[in-house]
Amino acid sequence: MIVIDPGHSGRSIRSRTTNGLLDFDYPNQPEMTEVFDISSCVADGLRADGYRVILTKRRASDSVSLTERAEIANRAKADLAISVHDDHGQGPAFQATYSQRGVSSNGHYPTMYRGTGARRTVFDQPKVAKASDRAAKIIARERAAAQGRPVGVRQNSFDGRAPLEPGNLALVELLADVPWVYNEMGALTGGSTTKRLSLAAETGYAKGLLDGVEAAVPIPGRSGSTSAADIRSCLTARR
Template identity: 30%
Template sequence: MSYDESQQPTRRRSGRSNLTVAVAALVPTAVAGWLVWQGMSGPDGGPAAASAAGVSSSASPATTPAPSPSGSARDDDVPGGTTPAKPSAPAKPSAPAGPLAGKVVVIDPGHNPRNRDHTAEINEPVDIGTTTKECDTTGTSTNAGYPEAEFTLDVSHRLRDLLRKEGATVTFTHDNERPYGPCVDERARIGNKAKADAAISVHADGSAPGNRGFHVILPAQVKGGGADTTAIVGPSRDLGEHIVGNFVRETGSAPANYLGEGTGLDVRADLGGLNLSTVPKVFIECGNMRDSSDAELLTDPEWRQKAAQGLADGIRGFLKK
């Protein structure tokens, strides 16, 4: 006989008996669960407050991000995680143009402080239209040694600043950046190329002691070779007359007592810077460096500022007539 055959047969229970037992077992459990649920329910059937039940919820409620201190949106408040760009401020209106806006003035500081180191080069002849003349000269100086070339640069810088404040475009023929020169013919070409509305060459004279005062040099009527001043003689005289009146008023200096018959004007046909110019142009000799009284003025920074102001006023008057 096999091992299975030696076991006693199992007694089968009816299906109704099994169901009865299962229901009887579940009833106490259901009642207990209902009592617990009732104890944790609030008056409206929702979860009771944790303080009332003495039990805290296992899930924390979602928190709302705190606003940034400035009240503006944070990066994570904006789709894409970026803060919207603030609108740009409206452009400030540009400053009103000065009375000389659109005008071009060329300033030619006479000589060059380093010409003295290049005597061979500055003595080379250049064509001034009707004849030839040396490229440039060293200029004069006061008896105490203040060079004309330094004086002309100082006054030219002051004049440039005044004209720019009034809106003019200002060009220099040089600003002591060259080893020497430029030559007189090139100085004229710089003004021509710039299509200057006015050009002025700043100088101081080296006449005999006792000769005092300033004078403005005008181009003569010249036509020959590469020179033709026909178109600029009239406008240049107008420019010169405006400068004389304003220079007297600003500096208190009188017109030269040794030429020009008290008018402060002189006409010359031997200056390449005037002969070759195609734009209105004048030279000014601001005083006589060899006269001690004039030298005292020329070496005074305050007087040089007045001189620059007189020149600026004269140029403005000419350009705005």
């Protein structure tokens, strides 16, 4: 069971988690449409290859809180969940995966958390974090092969990004009880922050995500057959 979480919501959302953390999301175009199309085509490919797949949104314009997204994956007891984002403020050299474990320094992993003071919430699920770390490294490897550029396993930072809660872990990953890998890619195209990604860039990203999920969560006795051409055809039809 794979859960795919296309980033952003059709309207701004401000609510509170049970720990009092601000659950904040907002519309962001063209990213919102791009990553929904990419996620949908990855889902189609995974299903064709024998996986069960749930998307956290039915349409690009749906508004779903980060709490609800995590709950969808938790209820499904997902073997792996992935968030799919792109950043039109970053050039294509920026490619990243983020796990629930962070990045080790001399073999030591940091405390993963969001919030300050009484709201500070720590992700304290070592087995889930370890599985997330493993999957993030595999997805980064497969994305690099499909996209033809290095993909780093990084640690996020939400410090100084008000109104977002400070910390080093995406809120949806913090609230999840299942392994979750958050994905980003630089989407600045031709110097424009509003120009849609090329079909080739979307295809490479989608193919890397699909191959990464299938390598991280293999189905015994089966191998994937969804090709880059299949994904390109799917994305072309959605444009």
